[in-house]
Amino acid sequence: MNIEKRIYNFTNIEVRAGEGGDSYIDGYASVFNKDSLDLGGFIETVNPEAFNRSLAENPDVRALFNHDSSELLGRTISKTLTLTVDDKGLRMSLRLPNTGKGPYVKEMIARGDLSQMSFGFITRKDKWDFNSTPNRRELLDVDLFEVSPVTFPAYPDTSLAVRSMELAKNDTLSVEQRAKQLGDLYDTYSRRVRLAKI
Secondary structure (H helix, E strand, C coil), X not given: CXXXXXXXXXXXXXXXXXXXXXXXXXXXXXXXXXXCCCCCCEEEEECCCCCHHHHHCCCCCEEEECCEEEEEEEECCCCCEEEEECCCEEEEEEEECCCCCHHHHHHHHHHCCCCXXXXXXXXXXXXXXXXXXXXXXXXXXXEEEEEEEECCXXXXXXXXXXXXXXXXXXXXXXXXXXXXXHHHHHHHHHHHHHHHHC
């Protein structure tokens, strides 16, 4: 249940003025069929259909600053964040708030100081090629949770990335080993839920 994060350079990012003095940033949070950096032993690409199911289910995706949930910039449910898929990638349009980090994000993007975007997801379906060097992973279907302009990316996100690769390599685990892995994941999730309620 851990959310993986991937960083991309802004592609054709644009800061624009809207009606009523609103400011928008438009660009791509993810580009299809483009190799990632080495994620700790493998290269990853995003399939053009990877976001289709998730977006069709109208998820409440957040736009955050630096993945910080206290720095909310917009949400799809309030229509301040719009996410669409075209033949190039996952396109976003974000109406920035006039308070908090909104003006800061606008200025830093306009100056070119803020130039990278990240998205958080859980993989539902992927495809691995362990016969290539380095190994390769293609994201086929993901649950999208958030997109974030980031100032100092922790890319590649090696700890979770390597864990994903190891789980895929261990696809031949016995029923008992799988049960233990699932039990460990459930224990971690349960602890987080208990802590969140405190």
